[in-house]
Amino acid sequence: MDEKIIDLKKELDGELSACENVADLENIRVKYLGKKGSVTDLLKEMKNLSNEEKKTFGQKVNELKNEVSDKITERMNDLKKKELEKELNAMPEFDVSMPPSLDRGSYHPITLVQRQCEAVFKSMGFAVEDYSEVVTDYECFEALNIPKHHPARDMQDTYYLENGQLLKSHTSAAQNAIYKKYKDALVNEGKPIKAIFPGRCFRNEATDACHENTFFQMEGVMVDKDISISSLIFFMKTMLSEVFKKDIKVRLRPGFFPFVEPGFELDISCLICGGDGCPSCKHSGWLELCPCGMIHPEVLKAGGIDPEEYTGFAFGLGLTRLAMMKYGVKDIRDLNSGSLKSLSQFTDDE
Numbered sequence: 184m185d186e187k188i189i190d191l192k193k194e195l196d197g198e199l200s201a202c203e204n205v206a207d208l209e210n211i212r213v214k215y216l217g218k219k220g221s222v223t224d225l226l227k228e229m230k231n232l233s234n235e236e237k238k239t240f241g242q243k244v245n246e247l248k249n250e251v252s253d254k255i256t257e258r259m260n261d262l263k264k265k266e267l268e269k270e271l272n273a274m275p276e277f278d279v280s281m282p283p284s285l286d287r288g289s290y291h292p293i294t295l296v297q298r299q300c301e302a303v304f305k306s307m308g309f310a311v312e313d314y315s316e317v318v319t320d321y322e323c324f325e326a327l328n329i330p331k332h333h334p335a336r337d338m339q340d341t342y343y344l345e346n347g348q349l350l351k352s353h354t355s356a357a358q359n360a361i362y363k364k365y366k367d368a369l370v371n372e373g374k375p376i377k378a379i380f381p382g383r384c385f386r387n388e389a390t391d392a393c394h395e396n397t398f399f400q401m402e403g404v405m406v407d408k409d410i411s412i413s414s415l416i417f418f419m420k421t422m423l424s425e426v427f428k429k430d431i432k433v434r435l436r437p438g439f440f441p442f443v444e445p446g447f448e449l450d451i452s453c454l455i456c457g458g459d460g461c462p463s464c465k466h467s468g469w470l471e472l473c474p475c476g477m478i479h480p481e482v483l484k485a486g487g488i489d490p491e492e493y494t495g496f497a498f499g500l501g502l503t504r505l506a507m508m509k510y511g512v513k514d515i516r517d518l519n520s521g522s523l524k525s526l527s528q529f530t531d532d533e
């Protein structure tokens with residue numbers, strides 16, 4: 184029996200020194216210490232020994248078991264260390280004294296214009312609000328005076344979830360929650376409601392140079408006593424001149440939205456073609472940028488605000504189109520392309 188133990192140790196030493204990787208070492212562990220391993224087999228042979236022999240042999244086998252286990256662990260540590268060294272040596276040299284890489288990434292053009300718009304409106308006392316991308320039918324349509332089966336729903340087909348909720352087709356979907364949030368301060372403290380809420384919108388529509396199925400808008404609302412169309416025009420003009428830092432040709436024409444009365448379409452002269460007509464403006468020379476109007480009394484009522492006492496304006500700025508115009512992006516689809524080559528050229532120059 185002692186010979187068997189000596190032979191087994193010799194064999195193990197040979198295998199351990201020949202073993203060069205962690206996976207092979209695991210096989211060795213199983214070969215010696217596994218359920219059917221050589222050390223376990225030795226224990227099985229004890230049944231043929233006398234009681235006296237069993238005692239001393241059992242002790243020896245246990246010592247052997249510990250020794251084998253220690254040797255394997257030791258070899259495992261060696262191999263892991265070697266593997267780590269190998270990995271470290273394969274890594275490229277890193278010189279900590281080198282200046283940082285200039286290739287640091289950049290903000291997306293939509294983030295840039297969004298921040299510029301937020302800064303302009305914040306400076307005029309507007310709060311910036313965030314709202315969920317998943318909304319209810321009530322928020323997106325019913326509370327905005329668009330009952331079920333109203334034809335206006337056709338213009339904003341979107342993506343529905345199995346639970347009946349939907350991906351918001353316009354930022355107007357947050358209006359109801361905003362009115363409810365601020366109405367008490369309006370009524371009790373006389374604080375006008377002034378809020379903007381940028382967000383991602385979704386529509387099930389065919390894409391082209393100026394339409395995407397996923398795009399950004401920025402809604403703005405102001406409610407107080409005696410708010411008029413001239414207040415609306417003032418805020419729109421201020422925002423555009425601050426964002427573009429130059430005079431922009433705009434036109435206001437009547438537009439229909441069930442949640443405003445009267446409603447307008449605010450278009451800007453296309454900055455890609457200078458108004459001559461191109462695919463970015465559907466060859467019209469004008470780009471629909473910011474529909475707006477006076478908030479419909481039914482919408483104020485749904486938000487818990489008395490339309491006899493208060494009036495307000497709302498607008499829905501197309502942030503993605505604003506980014507196109509500001510940065511001269513001819514095709515809206517480039518903005519969602521994820522192409523670093525084209526997107527990383529824009530910087531916040533303000």
Ligand code: FA5
Pocket residue numbers: 352353354355386388393394395396397398399400402440443446471472473474475476497498499500501502503504515
């Ligand atoms: C609306 O979404 C209204 N909720 C806007 C509104 C708010 C009107 C408050 C009155 C009062 P419209 O569907 O026209 O309206 O979209 C508004 C703007 O979002 C458009 O002028 C355009 O700039 C942008 N927009 C709309 N659809 C797309 C699209 N598929 N891709 C890119 N931009 C779009």
